[in-house]
Amino acid sequence: MEPRISLLTLGVRDLARSRAFYEALGFVASSSSNENVAFFRAGGVVLGLFGWDELAQDAGVPPAGDGFRGVTLAHNVREREDVAPTLAAAQAAGGRIVTPAHDVFWGGHNGYFADPDGHLWEVAWNPFFPLAADGSVQLPD
Structure with missing residues (x-):
């Protein structure tokens, strides 16, 4: 694969x-x-x-299930200051802020929102994973 x-x-x-x-x-x-x-x-x-x-x-699975699903999606931002406004935009669009923007133990800054169906999105600024011009995350080798 x-x-x-x-x-x-x-x-x-x-x-x-x-x-x-x-x-x-x-x-x-x-x-x-x-x-x-x-x-x-x-x-x-x-x-x-x-x-x-x-x-x-x-x-081919039953449709029942809610709460934490063991998966989050992420939207990385270019600057630390971009996290809170991105969370606010999600809330204004009908999402729910789960965790407000805050500094995290690994040196970044993040927060979480849930979409209308409860799917969790992390909004993160990660100083160790810069974004390329096209928005893709640049992982070290």
Whole structure:
């Protein structure tokens, strides 16, 4: 297997609400989107939104489940000062701030928000992982 993530699909309870939330954050829906699914370019990855029950059915698992799911998505920012305004933008779009912006033990600055379906997003400034011009994280070798 070639190591890569091509698409992240989030199960959502109300596709129109979730699509509007991500569009309010600046994501632009692809023309491949329709009333049953939404796709957004997210750097080198695609973010997909699909009905919660339909996604569970597609994966062959029960749709029950809430609370912490053992997964977070991350949006890294270029400057420490960008964390709080990014969290505020998510809240203004209909998200919920879970953890306000704060300095963290590893030397960065972060906070978390939940989208309308409870999917957790970390907003982080990491001084050890600078961003390239295209927004991609630059990991050391």
